[in-house]
Amino acid sequence: MAESNAVPVGEKGYQADVGPWGLDDELEKTPELQWPRNIEVYDAMRRQDAQVVSVLRAVTLPIRRTTWRIDPAGCKPEVAQMVAEDLGLPLLGQEAVDTRRTKGRFSWDEHLRMALLMLTFGHSFFEQVYQIDDTGRARLRKLAWRPPRTISRIEVAADGGLVAIEQDGISGKDAPRIPVDRLVAYVADREGGNWLGQSLLRPAYKFWLLKDRLLRVQAQTVDRNGMGVPIYEAAPLPDGSTMNADEAKRRQKEEIEHGLQLAKGFRSGDAAGAAIPNGAKLELAGVKGQLPDATEPIRYYDEQIARAVLAHFLNLGTETGSWALGSTFADFFTMSLQTVGKTIADTTTQHVVEDMVDLNFGPDEPAPKIVFDEIGARHPATAEAIRALLQYGAIRADDELEKHLRQTYGLPAPDPTTARETPAPAPTAEPDPQRGGAGVPDPSRHQR
Incomplete structure (x- = not known):
């Protein structure tokens, strides 16, 4: 076969200049936002500013609140069951049934909360830790979070692939190096070999900085000029003083x-006073003239911080002046949350679920995948909706449904000793052909 028609099996180009940091330092021009200094900045933003906290919670809480499941996707039942047990998630189409204690076991809720820190810092790394059970299988014990502030080095291959990360050494020990086969890397908006990602707060940084300065000036203005x-x-x-000029x-x-x-x-204060000669x-x-009003610029900066994550609805009543566009804003925002959730699901499936299956069943065994319920797609189970579902046979009444309804509507628990029979439905009117509609009830069809 001629060389020009040869099957390309290797790479001639590259995505990352081979080095420890990837591409982030070269692309980021703001000194304080170059890694690793940016970790301290983003940490301060998420802890000190109310608008930043609201934005991050608006993004993360719906993703954490939705139901996550294991989709068998055609794999063996024992494989899907093992993955579901280790991750603590229900199988698709089944309710979660797990009566075992949760102490010392893997928590998906906690893992998801820490994984979503990739939105704050741009990345969130975890180390896989297993334990061998009585049957000789490797069971997931934990996904140990490796805080961004402890990471000192990130090794990236020329093709952009992650090689390993290193952490700062502690207590005289050597710096731990964690290879990629033991890592789970959640990275936001990764490009090429940039395994540091981009923080969701990066576009909001300048507005946060200006707002912080303006708040300090506003507080100082009130403090200095409130009293004067x-x-x-x-x-x-005194007149007639005999003191010379020097005295x-x-x-x-x-x-x-x-x-x-x-x-x-x-x-x-109540006891304030002064004595003067x-x-x-x-x-x-006080200041003569009108003091500058910082309220409008501060509100503008808050609006821009919310815009950075498509959370326009946080500005309703200030930016738009009404709730008329609320549904449109929410739709775009919900789509962005779906994308973040899919990133989490795909990463966990590839680098946690498939690794578990490889260790226990071999690399050729089909693996299940992680899925989640569509965010914002839940409908309230009203009494009218449940009645219609029962009437048309979409669902059937059972003990679990009754228990759920009693709990939802605050009804007392059933008492079998005083239970009454359900009354028969009211007689329906027979249609009158001559009138083309409903007629009168037919007494011959019902006993008195």
Whole structure:
């Protein structure tokens, strides 16, 4: 076969310049947002600013709240059951049944919460840890989170693949190196060999920074001008004073120094007061003219922070002035959440579920996959909806349904000793052919 027609089995180009950091340092031009300094910045943003906290919770809570399941996807029942047990998730089409204690077992809810930190920091790494059970199978014990602030080095191959990560050494021990076959890497918006990802807060950084500065100025403005600035004016020399010029200058300097201390120590309060020499003046001077209002710029910065994650509905009532566009904003936002959830599901399926199947059943065994209920697709189970479902045979009444309805509507538990028979349905009217509609009830069809 000619070389030009040869099957390409190797790579000539590259995605990442071979090195420890990937591409992030080269692309990020803001010094404080270059890794690893950006970890401290994003951590401060998510802990200090109310709007940033609201934005992150708006993104993460619906993903955490939806139901996650194991889809067998045609694999063997024992394979799907093992994966479901280890991850603590129900199988698709079945309810979760697990009476065992949760202490010391893997928690999917906790893992999902930590995995979603990739949105804050751009990445979230986990180390797989297994234990061997009595049958000789490798069972998942934990996915141990490796905090971004502890990661000191990321090895990336020329083709963009992840090789390993290293953490800072502690207590005199060597820096631990975790190879990729033991890693689970959740990375937001990865491009090429950039395994650091991009934080969801990156576009909001400048607005957060300007807002933070403006809040400090606003607080200082209120503090300085709410009461006014104390100004002390020294008393003039008494008439007929015999002091020479040097003595008068020294006396005036001493009085001004004492007056400055008095002005600096002046505070408002029930016991506040001051004593000054005869002829001296102490007054509270405010700013002449109108003080700058920082409310509008601060509101604008909050709106831009919400825009960074398509959370426009957080601005309703301020940015748009009404709730008219709420459903449109929510649709776009929900689609973005679906995308984030799919990223989590695909990564966990490839690097957790398939690894578990490989270890226990071999690389040729079909593996199940992780799926989740569509976010925002749940409908309230109203009494009218349940009645219609029962009437048309879509569902059948059973003990579990009754238990659920009693709990939902706050009804007491059933008492078999006082239970009454369900009354017969009311007689239906027989259609009257001559009138083309419903007629009168037929008494011959019902016994009195």
